[in-house]
Amino acid sequence: MTTHTHQQNPADFYDVESTLTDEEREVLHRTRTFMREEVRPLVADQWAEGTFPRELIARFRASGLSGLAYPGYGEDGPGASHLLTGMMAMEMSRVDASVATFFGVHNGLAMYSIHAGGDQEQRDRWLPAMARMDTIGAFALTEPLDGSDIAAGMRTTARRDGDTWILDGAKRWIGNATFADHIVVWARDVDDDQVKGFVVGRDAPGFKAEKIVHKTSLRIVENADLTLEGVRVPEADRLQNVSSFRDVAEVLRATRSGVAWQALGVMTGAYELALEYAAERQQFGRPLAGFQLVQDLLVKSLGNITSSWGMLLQLARLQDAGVFRDEHSSLAKAHVTARMREVVAWAREIFGGNGIVLEYDVARFFADAEAIYSFEGTREMNALIVGKAITGESAFV
Template identity: 70%
Template sequence: MTAEPPTPVTSATPVEDRLTADFYDYESLLSEEEYKILLKARTFMRDEVKPLVNEYWGKGELPEELIDKFRHSGLIALGYGGYGEHLPAISHLLGGMLAMELGRVDASSATFFGVHNGLGFYSVYYGGDQEQRDRFLPAMATMDKIGAFALTEPDGGSDVSGGMRTTARREGDTWTLNGAKKWIGNATFADYVVVFARDVEDNKVKAFIVEKDTPGFRPVKIEGKIALRIVQNAEITLTDVKVPEANRLKNIKGFRDVGEILRQTRSGVAWQALGVMIGAYELALEYAKQRVAFGRPIAKFQMVQDLLVKSVGNITASWGLLVQLARLQDQGIFRDEQSALAKEFVAARMREVVAWSRELFGGNGILLDNDIARFFSDAEALYSYEGTHQMQTLIVGKAITGQSAFVG
């Protein structure tokens, strides 16, 4: 005899709240309470965020209105527990699907939120001692203070681990930072920027919370981006920036600890990429049903259906990979190469889906008003950040062969 399968929690969900892209009903893996939280995020993104994004994406601006909406969304610091109000620990599966929901509507908003709630918040949560967590995290959990994460440098992206040029020199209870960082999301306005620098004495990478308006800390907005235009990326110069020892994150003792932060947050970017491909597919499917050519909806054309089916296949395969990764994370046994494979695979599949979706729109696909152009452009940034496709393959390749192909 075979056991009766569990009743999916989505079975009683109104049709308008279901995802057509969830072909294998992955959302049924959530508990009823978890699914309610997911639907809350879905409603928030649809009703509060989506109406704003095209206007501000076109302007290249992050409106205070959007920050305020996230501030009251109830999504901040979920999964960490103990900071702010009503912040229970949640499963990695729910956390991933929440990141997916944000990416499904707007990758820029998902990135802004991920930098604050993921990279910034988690750096303090993981890297700080208890006194530092208690000092910094409550205000970050309410978004009264915004966080940023400054690792990448103008001349060091993938190779920043061995080539970090930003330095830190200790003099008594004060550190002096000098150097530069680039592509730092939220840095133009963030209250707390976690800056990574190499200690000139022991050559170890350390992390420092640089507070807004500290003398010598100068973030300049990067202009002319074609992707994630709502995200305020900055190039930062640090000139004799004084940081108290109390702001050095005590549990960051080398680049291995930085790698631990990236291992955790990299999976979140993979979930965002899944959301982007779902959002693009949904736009393409709806357009195919409504667009009439040669006297019939193009959804009836074989080649259009072929693109849609390939998109569903990519989504389904990516979702399944991420579900298992979330299970491994919940058990505390997932490895660097598993997180890297997730980012590499899902981001590559996302790139395919957004290209097929934009193709299906034809000439209308380059218009911002049709949304798909934004998805197409933003996908390029997700494909590259949090570790490029090539860097992820090197991490996985080393794990499966036992041989390192890294240069240097």
Template identity: 75%
Template sequence: MNDTITQLEGDLAADFYHYESLLPDEERKILLKARALMREEVKPLVNDNWAKGEFPVELIEKFRGSGLAALSYDGYGEHQPAVSHLLGGMMAMELSRTDSSVATFFGVHNGLAFYSIHHGGSQEQRDRWLPQMATMDKIGAFALTEPLGGSDVAGGMRTTARRDGDTWVLNGAKKWIGNATFADYVVVWARDVDDNHVKGFVVEKGTPGFVPEKIEGKIALRIVQNAEITLTDVRVPETNRLQNINSFRDVAEILRMTRSGVAWQSLGLMIGAYELALDYARERIAFGRPIAKFQMVQDLLVKSLGNITACWGMLVQLARLQDAGIFRDEQSALAKGFVSSRMREVVAWSREIFGGNGILLGYDIARFFADSEALYSYEGTREMQTLIVGKSITGQSAFV
């Protein structure tokens, strides 16, 4: 990281303490490349696709040539060795600053699915699947959550796996699985009926008995193609079982890594909402003057900026702990729970500044307001993060 902190040309209005200056020049160039891509290619499409509940598949071709996938993985993707966790986090922030659905698409593909194979697969499996995922020629998904269970999936997983010679037979159901309607590789988690331990399987698109159906009627992250999956006697070869996954403890390691990414996405969403509110306050005229001159509007903006700045500082230090290889699950949990809660406040205050216009999709803020509810819940609710941190600081488990 840079030894000195300087204000950089193109700093975000929300980067009040110049956190981006902590990135080395080469890494900041990558961040600015993503910022331009989101502004020029993604932003013009999001409201229409959000309203229709469709994913703009034409964007995948744009993403393929961007080099934005597999940034954090040594030996894969355009950038080798892997970039810092600080850049990886700021990339998630940048994507969510424009649209959290697109950030979630990347988080599922590049975080949950890619890291599951990178962390849980053998070298042969990594070499087989990850190069095509790094170029985004193949898209991944991650199937853990089930229709009858959310945070209790560790002890209550109903999807089963039964060994039958050189194959495994999977039966059960999954829900809320992002990217699953079009993904090429879906990492499915199932309980082995013989030893009762959770194992991971890469189910390839078109496998008989594997049926993903799009979930309709969402009011948040409408661009994300969430699916409910039914698995009926799905036969998967032993070569597609992730060889280094032996229990739910290994799955928890994956969630520990990706949970911090959701915290960064939450930061990006609140930055995007704050920027929209700030611009609107400068332009909206009421009682003969811009509403930015009103004390109560400035109060909302300053409180929002305080939340953003505090959360950014927390996440910068978390990234440093990740880069040092010493960060813990409870640190990731605290970040996700705290930042997503502050995000909810900022988005509500930002929508308030828009008044009646705040419920119109054309002003963007309504999309941010709705999408924040999904980020607040997924990858573990605030209550679950609280119990993880509470156990760490007290030494006593309050889990039921």
């Protein structure tokens, strides 16, 4: 087994990190250092205020962590493996799920939509600046009245008018949209009733992004309600390789596994906090870690984390081999987020009353887990995707 000189992740009990190459491990450690030194000092205050620290964008830009999965666009060569990008998402969420979500929306949903749905000219036009984080992306799919049923219920429309398209409608829960430069908007073509993708600039006339306030989860993420009223988009800014919702589903299939990695990071961060607190907190003349019931909670947490590592390791291998299917990412998202929910609750339990105070951090992980449990497909919707795959029967209504 490889011996590491860098600080280990104590929740990586079976040393999955050792499966990375030396070059991949360097990127992972760079991610770990960046999150510990640049992000951790900010997040408690920003979470309380419900604002995204814009100064982080320049720090991310300097880190060179963006765009690594896109051959020819990121700075580090031919394209990072799914295992590396997944472990990067885990490392980010291990410190803060909101910052990891900001990065995932930009680097995953927005960039992948352009990479997979755009033609070569569009990829060359948008992706280099996005990989450098000179420009930031957002992804607008969910609507005020349609979430899980968005494939059939999408109400945002696109109407062709010569060399332009006119977009009308509304979107909800759109991360990064209050400050993103490029928003990938999905709309239904009124002529053929098929979903198409458009890259909309934030200054486009008729486009409005209003920040959603009073959230109790992922408070650092600036989600927005979008309004599109007669927004004109050139045909050149319509994603040329998107012809139906199947192309949207391809993006979600690829990024859903990233949410499972985020869930692993959240339960890892909560477990580490609980383990440290149990060692330091004294009750009845001994540390909490010396009590059987506390050890039981910690071991159950580590079991959830370790089993999730195994699932995600194999999922990444299937992705890198190009043979993974919708049901593979759906099972991971449904299962790992459910295990995350258990771990953050057990971690908060170990903290007792201190577990609801923001300065102890575990409260942030506990609250943020709820959003991750729901987005990119609820547990129930992902269960039905897997259920159809294993039974051959569709239970969707």
